[in-house]
Amino acid sequence: MVLATVVAVLLHYVPFGRPTLIALTSGVPFLLVIAIVAVVIFAGLTHWLGTAVAAVAAAALVYTQVPLIVSADTPDGPRITIATVNVLKGHADVRAVESLVRDSDVDILALQEVTTEWLDKARVSAIAQRLPFELSEVVPFAAASGSALFSRTPLRGHDTIEGTAFKNLRAVTDLPGARAAKVLTIHPAAPTGDARDWVEDTDTITDYLHKLGDGPVIAAGDYNATWDQARFRRILRDGYSDAGEQAGSGYLPTYPTNGRLGNRPVVGIDHVIVRGFVATSVRTHFISGSDHRAVVATLVAD
Numbered sequence: 001m002v003l004a005t006v007v008a009v010l011l012h013y014v015p016f017g018r019p020t021l022i023a024l025t026s027g028v029p030f031l032l033v034i035a036i037v038a039v040v041i042f043a044g045l046t047h048w049l050g051t052a053v054a055a056v057a058a059a060a061l062v063y064t065q066v067p068l069i070v071s072a073d074t075p076d077g078p079r080i081t082i083a084t085v086n087v088l089k090g091h092a093d094v095r096a097v098e099s100l101v102r103d104s105d106v107d108i109l110a111l112q113e114v115t116t117e118w119l120d121k122a123r124v125s126a127i128a129q130r131l132p133f134e135l136s137e138v139v140p141f142a143a144a145s146g147s148a149l150f151s152r153t154p155l156r157g158h159d160t161i162e163g164t165a166f167k168n169l170r171a172v173t174d175l176p177g178a179r180a181a182k183v184l185t186i187h188p189a190a191p192t193g194d195a196r197d198w199v200e201d202t203d204t205i206t207d208y209l210h211k212l213g214d215g216p217v218i219a220a221g222d223y224n225a226t227w228d229q230a231r232f233r234r235i236l237r238d239g240y241s242d243a244g245e246q247a248g249s250g251y252l253p254t255y256p257t258n259g260r261l262g263n264r265p266v267v268g269i270d271h272v273i274v275r276g277f278v279a280t281s282v283r284t285h286f287i288s289g290s291d292h293r294a295v296v297a298t299l300v301a302d
Contacts, residue, residue: 001038004031005057012064015230018224022191023262028064029251055194056136068227071248072241074145074280075263077300078176082108082243082272084185084220085287085294088258089143090115092290100285104296106131107152110185110220112166113249114138114146122150137167147185147221161208163168164201165189168208168221177301178216178276184209184222186273198224198292199231206235216276216301222292223271235273241278243272243297252284258291272297 008031011024013284035058043051083106085097090113101109112174114122121129122128133155136148147167149155157172166187175181188201202225209219217240225232227242236242244252254264265287270292272282284293 001034002054002057002067003040005035005038005061005261006055008035009064012061012228013230015234017195017231019191019193019195022195022198025228025230026269028061028226032058032061032065065251066230067245067249069248072246072278074278075300075302078122079280080108080175080178080277080299080301081296082110082218082220082299083294083296084110084112084222084270084272086112086187086222086270086290086292087118087287088290088292089113090118090146092118093288094118094121094125094127096287096289097122098293098296100287100296101127101130101150104285106296108173108183108218108220109148109150110183111136111148111150112146112185112187113144113223114148115143116140116146116175119146119148132155133173134153135171137169139167143227148188149183150183151183152194157182163204163206165197166201168205175216175301178199181218181276182212184217184219184221186219186223188224190224199298202231203234208212209240210238211233217274219301220271220274220295220297222269224269226267226269227271231246239275241279243274243277243299244268244282244295246274246279247282247297249282252282252295254284254293254295256291257286257293263293270295272299274299276302278302 131150138146155171161168189197191198
């Protein structure tokens with residue numbers, strides 16, 4: 001058990017690129033239970049050296065998760081609401097996303113795995129009525145590749161992150177307290193096969209974000225990575241933060257919602273990454289027809 005705890009700490013800090021190790025890293029938060037059980041067992045056996053070693057290992061593992069439960073100070077200012085939804089190759093219920101946009105009063109909606117048919121439905125729904133400005137790109141016969149942004153405020157300065165398996169789009173918009181904010185919908189490849197595409201896409205997206213120059217940024221999407229992935233956390237420097245970490249929202253699993261456990265996702269791979277904003281809250285919502293929960297973040301310009 002102590003060895004498992006030490007391995008969990010190692011998995012958190014080392015940017016592994018092999019599929020098996022990537023999958024194991026996704027389970028790091030669950031190993032907290034094993035770490036605590038190890039301390040209790042050694043203490044019950046009055047094995048004080050073992051207890052001390054287990055306690056140190058457990059403390060190290062707990063330390064890796066503390067940022068997720070400690071919230072940042074929130075500045076005053078108008079609230080901005082961002083939502084990200086993976087619509088599962090166009091199978092997500094448009095009405096469910098419509099309800100999310102309405103009930104959460106969403107200002108910017110980032111979508112992944114959109115199709116032409118799904119967008120056609122969205123354009124005649126309350127999604128487009130509330131968020132009339134759109135940037136989208138779909139790939140025929142590659143349903144997982146399409147992405148879109150819907151916004152309450154006009155979008156300009158369109159760009160695409162080159163060299164990634166799926167479409168990663170960027171636009172510029174003026175938000176309350178944050179003029180010329182860069183907003184992105186993010187979707188790197190999944191860590192399947194030898195995970196080479198995932199490694200390359202994640203590194204490409206990281207490099208792109210860090211070359212955007214000054215100014216506020218919101219990059220929301222299906223990152224196909226948990227917060228414990230060291231390669232993912234390379235994004236979180238030079239002013240970038242995970243909104244969930246800022247809000248102290250704790251562990252927020254988002255995937256999968258269509259497996260044997262039903263709407264009980266196991267891993268948190270959908271994120272809202274920000275620069276120049278502070279998140280006041282981050283929450284998830286079930287979307288029928290999708291295999292991801294939506295992530296909704298409320299932000300204040302910093």
